[in-house]
Amino acid sequence: MFPRLFTPLTIKNATLPNRIIATGHLTHFASTDGLVTQRMIDYHEARARGGIGMIITESMAVHPTTAQSQYVVHLYDDKVLPGLTELVSRIKQYGTVVVCQLHHMGREMISVDTMRPIVAPSPIMDPMKREVPHELSRAEIKEMVESYAAAAERAVKAGYDGLEVHCAHGYLIQQFLSPLSNQRDDEYGGSFENRLRFAREVIAAVKAVAGDRFVGIRIDGDEFADGGLTMEDVQQIILALNADGLDYIGLSVGHCLNYPTIFPNMDFPLGCFTYLASNIKRLVDTPVYTSHRINDPALAEKILEDGHADMVAMTRATIADPELPIKAKEERIDDIRPCVACLQRCFGRLRMRAPISCLGNPAVGREREFAITPATNPKKVAVVGGGPGGMEAARVLSQRGHKVVLYEKEQELGGMLKLGSSVPNREELFNIARWQIIQLQQSNVEIKTGYEATLNDLRAGAYDAVVFATGAEYGEPSVVFTENVPHINLKQALELADDQVENKNILVIDRDYHNKALGIAEQLAEREAASVVVLSSEVDVALDMESINKMMAYERLNELEVKCLSKAKVERVNGKDFIVSHEGWEVVLPDIDLVVVVDKPKVNTMLAKQVEQELPQLKTYLVGNCASPRLTPDAIFDGYRIALEV
Amino acid sequence: MKVVVLIKMTTVIRGNPNRAENLEAILDPGNVALDVNSYDLAALEEAQRLKESIDYVHITAVTVGPESAVKALQIAHGMGADELIWVDAQYEGGREMELAGLLAEVVSKQGFDLVLCGLKSDDVGTGLVGIGVAEILGIPAVTRSVKIEILPDGGPLQIHRHVGKGNREVVHCPLPAVITVERSRRMPRYPGVARYLAARKKIIRYAVEQQPGTQVSLRHVETKKAQPRPKKIFTPDDNLSAADRMKMIMTGGMARKKKKKAQSVVSGSEQLYNFLVKNGFLKNKA
Numbered sequence: 001m002f003p004r005l006f007t008p009l010t011i012k013n014a015t016l017p018n019r020i021i022a023t024g025h026l027t028h029f030a031s032t033d034g035l036v037t038q039r040m041i042d043y044h045e046a047r048a049r050g051g052i053g054m055i056i057t058e059s060m061a062v063h064p065t066t067a068q069s070q071y072v073v074h075l076y077d078d079k080v081l082p083g084l085t086e087l088v089s090r091i092k093q094y095g096t097v098v099v100c101q102l103h104h105m106g107r108e109m110i111s112v113d114t115m116r117p118i119v120a121p122s123p124i125m126d127p128m129k130r131e132v133p134h135e136l137s138r139a140e141i142k143e144m145v146e147s148y149a150a151a152a153e154r155a156v157k158a159g160y161d162g163l164e165v166h167c168a169h170g171y172l173i174q175q176f177l178s179p180l181s182n183q184r185d186d187e188y189g190g191s192f193e194n195r196l197r198f199a200r201e202v203i204a205a206v207k208a209v210a211g212d213r214f215v216g217i218r219i220d221g222d223e224f225a226d227g228g229l230t231m232e233d234v235q236q237i238i239l240a241l242n243a244d245g246l247d248y249i250g251l252s253v254g255h256c257l258n259y260p261t262i263f264p265n266m267d268f269p270l271g272c273f274t275y276l277a278s279n280i281k282r283l284v285d286t287p288v289y290t291s292h293r294i295n296d297p298a299l300a301e302k303i304l305e306d307g308h309a310d311m312v313a314m315t316r317a318t319i320a321d322p323e324l325p326i327k328a329k330e331e332r333i334d335d336i337r338p339c340v341a342c343l344q345r346c347f348g349r350l351r352m353r354a355p356i357s358c359l360g361n362p363a364v365g366r367e368r369e370f371a372i373t374p375a376t377n378p379k380k381v382a383v384v385g386g387g388p389g390g391m392e393a394a395r396v397l398s399q400r401g402h403k404v405v406l407y408e409k410e411q412e413l414g415g416m417l418k419l420g421s422s423v424p425n426r427e428e429l430f431n432i433a434r435w436q437i438i439q440l441q442q443s444n445v446e447i448k449t450g451y452e453a454t455l456n457d458l459r460a461g462a463y464d465a466v467v468f469a470t471g472a473e474y475g476e477p478s479v480v481f482t483e484n485v486p487h488i489n490l491k492q493a494l495e496l497a498d499d500q501v502e503n504k505n506i507l508v509i510d511r512d513y514h515n516k517a518l519g520i521a522e523q524l525a526e527r528e529a530a531s532v533v534v535l536s537s538e539v540d541v542a543l544d545m546e547s548i549n550k551m552m553a554y555e556r557l558n559e560l561e562v563k564c565l566s567k568a569k570v571e572r573v574n575g576k577d578f579i580v581s582h583e584g585w586e587v588v589l590p591d592i593d594l595v596v597v598v599d600k601p602k603v604n605t606m607l608a609k610q611v612e613q614e615l616p617q618l619k620t621y622l623v624g625n626c627a628s629p630r631l632t633p634d635a636i637f638d639g640y641r642i643a644l645e646v
Numbered sequence: 647m648k649v650v651v652l653i654k655m656t657t658v659i660r661g662n663p664n665r666a667e668n669l670e671a672i673l674d675p676g677n678v679a680l681d682v683n684s685y686d687l688a689a690l691e692e693a694q695r696l697k698e699s700i701d702y703v704h705i706t707a708v709t710v711g712p713e714s715a716v717k718a719l720q721i722a723h724g725m726g727a728d729e730l731i732w733v734d735a736q737y738e739g740g741r742e743m744e745l746a747g748l749l750a751e752v753v754s755k756q757g758f759d760l761v762l763c764g765l766k767s768d769d770v771g772t773g774l775v776g777i778g779v780a781e782i783l784g785i786p787a788v789t790r791s792v793k794i795e796i797l798p799d800g801g802p803l804q805i806h807r808h809v810g811k812g813n814r815e816v817v818h819c820p821l822p823a824v825i826t827v828e829r830s831r832r833m834p835r836y837p838g839v840a841r842y843l844a845a846r847k848k849i850i851r852y853a854v855e856q857q858p859g860t861q862v863s864l865r866h867v868e869t870k871k872a873q874p875r876p877k878k879i880f881t882p883d884d885n886l887s888a889a890d891r892m893k894m895i896m897t898g899g900m901a902r903k904k905k906k907k908a909q910s911v912v913s914g915s916e917q918l919y920n921f922l923v924k925n926g927f928l929k930n931k932a
Contacts, residue, residue: 224892257888
């Protein structure tokens with residue numbers, strides 16, 4: 001089905017069994033003293049077992065100035081060698097090629113963990129991190145080059161097949177390359193040749209110790225910043241570096257000035273940055289890989305078929321489903337758990353300085369404890385509620401050999417995710433529920449849709465355990481400012497008819513602090529409301545939303561002329577005019593026709609409480625929103641966790 | 647029969663030479679264009695006619711020059727040449743015999759029954775190269791031919807040559823031979839576009855390694871392996887600012903508009919019906 005995807009590729013002395021690779025990505029699985037942990041080994045081993053062609057292990061610090069968080073592998077110290085050797089040998093036993101990423105953040109980090117000044121070619125503040133770096137002296141540059149070489153030597157000792165010099169994402173080497181961040185007047189700054197010098201020295205130093213291991217780079221195809229490196233500049237850089245001898249070239253995109261592109265979320269079209277690799281592929285004979293928003297083997301095959309690249313990086317897709325390569329090879333396309341690019345658990349958790357996980361795959365980083373093992377004592381289990389949490393519980397329970405009956409009161413499975421994916425640009429979110437539905441249909445779970453479970457059903461069914469995933473509901477709006485204007489909750493807002501929206505001035509009150517207020521505001525604006533204003537009492541509307549999703553949502557809201565007001569409090573209402581205070585200013589929002597109050601939903605545990613009273617001998621579990629109102633990934637995690645406990 | 651045709655690109659003066667103050671200015675890159683030598687086109691046409699008159703004619707086009715010479719091979723392929731050889735080297739006027747030596751090397755390496763070339767070039771016009779090749783290979787040469795016929799039963803060639811003032815001379819010549827071709831009333835055919843575009847893949851490239859003295863040797867330059875040609879892929883316009891380029895990627899090149907969302911099948915079909923009536927595709931019955 002995918003002939004090109006499963007054609008082996010030889011890079012110097014190593015042969016990739018297929019063209020699917022995982023790029024270097026921080027997992028935060030390292031220990032606080034910078035060592036490889038069992039958790040990290042299990043994580044990568046699961047991907048290798050899934051049949052991936054090449055794994056570039058996470059960005060490892062080559063110098064003490066770049067250990068950007070507590071959980072980064074300290075490749076600058078020999079203490080990591082035993083752990084790394086174990087990691088590499090465990091990955092290699094599946095025929096997967098393993099590459100070490102040599103990485104220095106430069107100024108694109110904060111010094112909270114290193115407690116040392118951050119370093120950069122010029123003392124120019126990073127616009128994201130807002131910390132002024134120390135300008136590297138020439139002696140210090142020499143030290144950096146040597147630390148790259150020393151780190152490379154350690155990687156070679158640990159048994160890596162190849163080395164990747166990270167020149168992308170606005171990190172130290174790109175800071176030297178880009179005229180925006182390099183304003184030195186010595187031999188490392190100014191002209192094209194001078195800006196290229198540091199990259200050349202680092203690659204030459206790494207090649208000198210690499211021996212028979214291959215050496216590649218990862219580089220941004222376009223800086224997307226006015227005055228920065230353009231596509232042509234990058235072509236020149238790559239031609240110059242390739243002339244020195246590179247074994248592969250990885251094309252990436254994104255740095256501090258266009259942050260979301262590093263981790264494109266579901267706003268970005270699939271495979272939208274493949275053209276950057278295509279630009280380089282037509283210039284050089286060296287293998288080229290492309291990345292970003294490639295979550296489907298069919299798309300990957302198409303990219304190879306059209307000749308845009310030689311390898312396809314499907315990093316997040318293999319986080320979501322480590323068995324993607326095997327399933328694609330066996331043509332079990334429907335079984336591949338999709339990556340929906342929600343960023344809630346991978347990038348979102350990195351920002352919280354927590355180890356990564358996945359919305360759809362709770363076993364990420366818990367491969368050992370969350371392995372699905374057959375139940376020693378198969379039971380008959382009822383799952384009440386067919387949302388993402390309930391479906392996940394039913395899926396895992398049936399895989400473990402339990403007999404499962406799933407009750408869903410609506411005609412279709414999917415629960416709250418149906419509403420969540422109905423707002424603009426969130427449609428892809430439902431793919432995860434769609435995958436769960438397909439898995440349930442293939443399993444021997446008895447699915448009863450359009451059937452609301454009652455106490456009698458649970459009594460008559462002779463169940464050993466009941467899993468409640470009854471979710472949460474939106475009740476009356478928690479706040480009503482005036483009787484003159486109708487106030488509705490989120491669910492009612494999603495069900496408004498056209499004539500109730502068109503040419504109306506709508507006020508959205510954000511008391512959920514997540515993406516729901518922005519989502520409903522965007523939907524109402526798209527349906528031609530005259531004006532939409534989002535109010536939040538916090539410092540930011542959608543305060544808890546994952547940062548990239550938030551940035552992109554703001555962009556879209558700006559385009560639709562939706563206005564946001566943070567730190568806002570409704571002081572009084574005159575007729576239909578709302579007077580709002582905002583940081584000491586008074587803002588008048590005139591002639592409001594409708595107020596949408598976006599609250600946290602309230603748990604729905606009516607049946608669970610009944611069962612607790614009437615059937616005390618029945619073992620019950622709560623999953624997802626009915627335990628406490630949280631997000632989709634929490635529900636799926638709960639479902640998986642409970643299914644292993646039953 | 648293996649026919650080798652020697653062709654080249656010549657400079658064509660575009661501007662008015664009388665207005666230029668000196669000779670160098672005429673040959674300024676701005677004032678000249680490159681085109682295939684018209685006599686060589688006649689030679690290619692002659693080779694094609696041979697191919698059409700008898701079976702088993704294999705035409706090889708050979709050119710010597712920089713990258714720009716490749717266009718001559720493209721035109722030759724468009725006119726019907728089977729094999730294309732590009733020798734990546736540059737010979738200015740005055741080194742005709744050196745060039746002849748190089749071509750003789752290529753031709754004998756290639757194997758041939760007949761070598762065709764233009765009588766002379768449009769620009770320098772010494773007419774030395776063809777006869778030079780014949781001299782170095784030690785085979786007969788016939789100049790100024792306007793018509794080449796092959797006599798039946800494998801006999802020698804019958805060649806009509808121009809001798810001036812409208813007179814023709816008919817000579818017989820055994821193979822192998824070198825024939826230089828005069829422009830005649832036989833118009834060179836127009837190159838086919840598909841073959842013209844496909845030519846670049848077929849070109850065999852040689853580089854010249856200069857030995858001491860006039861001896862030269864040829865080194866075959868490894869051509870690239872066939873690889874899938876990158877198809878056109880959506881790429882944002884480079885002249886736009888960074889923010890606009892990003893916007894283009896996000897929207898796939900389309901501006902985002904406020905759109906009316908169809909609420910149900912009925913209202914959707916209603917919208918479609920209204921659109922069709924409004925734009926005159928349907929007549930409103932009501």
